[in-house]
Amino acid sequence: MSGRDFLGEFEHIIVLAILRLEDRAYGVTVRQEIEFRTKREVSIGAVYATLDRLESKGYVKSHRGDPTPERGGRSKRFFRVTAKGAAAVNRTQRALQSMTEGLDLIQSHS
Amino acid sequence: MTSAADFVQPPRIATWLVNLFTSSDEESISGDLQEEFSQLEKKSGLAFARRWYWRQTLKTIAHLFGGAFRAAPWSTTATVVGGFLLLQFASRLPDKALSVVTDRYLAYWSNHFSAYMFWATDGMLIAHLIVSMFVGCVVAFAAKGREMVATITLDLVLSAMMGVTYFGWVAEHWPIHMALLWMLLQCSGSFAIVLGGAIVRTRRATAKPRPSCV
Numbered sequence: 001m002s003g004r005d006f007l008g009e010f011e012h013i014i015v016l017a018i019l020r021l022e023d024r025a026y027g028v029t030v031r032q033e034i035e036f037r038t039k040r041e042v043s044i045g046a047v048y049a050t051l052d053r054l055e056s057k058g059y060v061k062s063h064r065g066d067p068t069p070e071r072g073g074r075s076k077r078f079f080r081v082t083a084k085g086a087a088a089v090n091r092t093q094r095a096l097q098s099m100t101e102g103l104d105l106i107q108s109h110s
Numbered sequence: 111m112t113s114a115a116d117f118v119q120p121p122r123i124a125t126w127l128v129n130l131f132t133s134s135d136e137e138s139i140s141g142d143l144q145e146e147f148s149q150l151e152k153k154s155g156l157a158f159a160r161r162w163y164w165r166q167t168l169k170t171i172a173h174l175f176g177g178a179f180r181a182a183p184w185s186t187t188a189t190v191v192g193g194f195l196l197l198q199f200a201s202r203l204p205d206k207a208l209s210v211v212t213d214r215y216l217a218y219w220s221n222h223f224s225a226y227m228f229w230a231t232d233g234m235l236i237a238h239l240i241v242s243m244f245v246g247c248v249v250a251f252a253a254k255g256r257e258m259v260a261t262i263t264l265d266l267v268l269s270a271m272m273g274v275t276y277f278g279w280v281a282e283h284w285p286i287h288m289a290l291l292w293m294l295l296q297c298s299g300s301f302a303i304v305l306g307g308a309i310v311r312t313r314r315a316t317a318k319p320r321p322s323c324v
Binding site: 043044064072074076077 | 117136138139141142143144146171172173176
């Protein structure tokens with residue numbers, strides 16, 4: 001197993017957002033889900049830059065929806081997590097849990 | 111049936127800027143921005159939605175610029191180096207052309223000194239701008255799909271060199287009005303390079319229209 005098998009922080013957040021949104025995951029919903037849950041403003045450019053990277057690694061797959069008028073006639077790009085992506089998120093999650101095990105993070109930083 | 115004309119349109123310049131950095135394959139980025147703009151406009155008002163759209167546009171462009179450069183760093187660098195060498199060669203041509211014309215028609219210029227002064231000052235400025243724009247077009251043409259990344263990178267390299275030259279030599283040895291004029295000339299050249307890139311990018315985008323449902 002190489003270091004590349006772990007997800008970066010923002011990659012991790014995006015994959016989790018796609019998993020939460022299931023078949024409704026596209027740029028707008030992913031961005032809004034992250035903003036709602038992390039209270040952190042993210043740009044659509046940052047979301048797509050990370051999604052493209054995840055797709056090139058084979059962690060997510062995308063397909064186009066139909067164009068709609070409220071989008072100026074442009075189509076949506078829907079994303080779903082692949083089996084490889086799900087394995088990577090599990091591995092990253094386990095690594096983080098293992099690293100934080102036994103640490104009282106709230107108390108030690110208060 | 112609802113059409114795109116029924117929705118409030120986001121700032122055109124911001125949309126144009128995003129489209130300069132996205133290919134037709136990345137139309138979903140512009141679509142996502144427009145969809146969220148429509149949602150925000152209904153929820154929080156037009157002024158808020160416009161501010162949000164501009165903020166997102168600038169951040170998105172920064173990410174697209176970085177992403178496009180990282181995707182092809184060597185070919186972009188090669189294009190920028192080629193553009194830099196071309197600019198070094200081509201920027202001397204207007205001065206050489208003026209020298210040749212001056213030498214050949216010396217008697218004419220002696221009788222029309224004001225015309226000579228026009229060509230030697232304003233004419234040279236215009237010629238330098240045309241040359242810079244031409245170089246921007248060539249660089250953008252060579253960097254297919256990354257037109258703006260290549261021209262802006264060339265621009266950043268030239269601006270860095272300009273800054274070093276200005277503070278290292280021009281500001282110390284030239285009178286302030288001449289130094290500022292030199293700076294203005296260099297900045298307008300840089301602007302012309304990016305404009306050349308934008309022209310080629312817009313032409314390519316127009317040649318391959320984005321699909322529309324209206």
